[in-house]
Amino acid sequence: MNMMTPEIFIKRQCKADTVERTSLIQSLWSGYGEVVRYSLTGQESPSSVIAKHCTFPLDVNHPRGWHSDHAHLRKVRSYEVEQVWYRQWASRCNPSARVAQCYGDFHDEHTGQRLTLLEDLDAAGYSDRYWEHNMDYVLSCINWLAAFHASFIHSSPSLNWPQGLWKKGTYWHLDTRPDEWAAMQEGELKSAAAELAECLDNARFKTIVHGDAKVANFCFSPMHYSVAAVDFQYVGGGVGVQDVAYFLGSALTESELADNIDYLLAHYFAELGRELMAQGESQALVHEVVDEWQRLFPIAWADFHRFIMGWSPTHSKNTPFSQRLTEQALTQLGRD
Ligand SMILES: Nc1ncnc2c1ncn2[C@@H]1O[C@H](COP(=O)(O)OP(=O)(O)O)[C@@H](O)[C@H]1O
Ligand SMILES: [Mg+2]
Incomplete structure (x- = not known):
């Protein structure tokens, strides 16, 4: 300098x-x-x-x-x-x-x-970092994500929203990953990549996503199981389940995911609904947001899986669990 x-x-x-x-x-x-x-x-x-x-x-x-x-x-x-x-x-x-x-x-x-x-978040009490299998910390992060997404919920964002941030958050979204897409093996996921991205882009309810909400980007307070997040380099427009999908994949092993996914998603949506109601949104809006984002969860998962399959198909994140959820999303595309 x-x-x-x-x-x-x-x-x-x-x-x-x-x-x-x-x-x-x-x-x-x-x-x-x-x-x-x-x-x-x-x-x-x-x-x-x-x-x-x-x-x-x-x-x-x-x-x-x-x-x-x-x-x-x-x-x-x-x-x-x-x-x-x-x-x-x-x-x-x-x-x-x-x-x-x-x-x-x-x-x-x-x-x-x-x-x-x-x-300094350590000095503010958030001095702990994640260790494996700590479900209390996982739930704290889900609560954080729900509160964060509720803060910026939007049903008709203007063209330049969110001003100064990425128009589309996350570091893996398709527009910014042409090389990884080109490197993908031919197949259904590669052909459906644009359609998956469109489903997310065309969602009626948008918010700001953290965009890199892996568990390493959270600082934990051991006293209160509360968390603070850092690393906002990929923050921008999106749907909440993009962060949720990526977060869960970063924190949990494959068997933990398989055993707990329904419960953890239910927890996220309950918290999201509670936060939205607390900030004065109607029950009707909560239902619509939850309905739409529940449907988009497998799509968001498959969108990240698409990135992995182009970037590094031998990566440990290419698990049978991830493949099954991606299959589900592709089937869903055919139906919607
Ligand atoms: N404000 C902060 N207070 C305490 N620790 C922090 C703070 N900001 C970052 N860190 C720590 O430094 C690490 C790296 O910071 P981060 O912004 O995530 O950089 P990178 O882009 O290299 O991942 C974080 O994972 C966190 O552990
Ligand atoms: Mg980081």
Whole structure:
């Protein structure tokens, strides 16, 4: 960052006397930057802050040139979207869909660098991360998703909604994955890919989806089984069950999925209905949303399965459970 170091920016934004880099939490994808914790002192400042610092490799020798590289351009845009999310949208979340407070962001147009300063969720009590087979934590995430989706429900969104975010959320949706689609083996799923995507796009009820709601992107409070979510790079328009399908696939083993799927979906829809009623929506609307999104759950699942089958068909997510649900979606397409 020319002239502006993270330390200087943090000092100013958080009104801190001193700022010290304490730990690297994670490097970003492909050397694109890092997530770092800083410790602060000062009467008015928080005692720590998380900085998501995105820097772009300016490798002029890239074989196809960065500007024609889909994956690179999608990443660059995703960091911009995440900043818009924290600046313009995050405060509109239902309080039960907890997200980090943002202390400010910085963008250098010359270097492309971005810095986003976030509340330290560990310090706010969300210091735990998921471990396997923890059904209480799974249910907390489902509650979070229901509250989040209820916050942004929309039956007739305008053309530019949701402004500044992805028109279509999720990192796997078909428009942004032409190469993966082309790599798919010929067959029913490949031919039906566009139709699956259309079913989701043409849904009457839309909301904002997190877009990368895997279990690793949730921070847990061990005291209250409550959660907060991070990583809003793929946040945008969609239907709630896209997040639900992807989340469940990220948290549960195949046998856990097979045993619990009905119960977990029922839990999501009950919570979604409760949150919608609590914010003043009518019972009739709740029924219509739930009806539509229940029907779209297998479609959303199959849409993600389509991505896996193009990206890496030998991936552990290509399970018999996932194949069965995809079959169900394809049969459903024929009937609808
Ligand atoms: N505000 C925060 N408070 C505490 N931990 C955080 C915060 N933001 C991110 N993290 C931790 O850092 C990890 C990486 O951040 P994330 O935004 O998901 O980056 P990436 O794009 O590399 O996945 C998260 O999974 C989470 O454990
Ligand atoms: Mg992440």
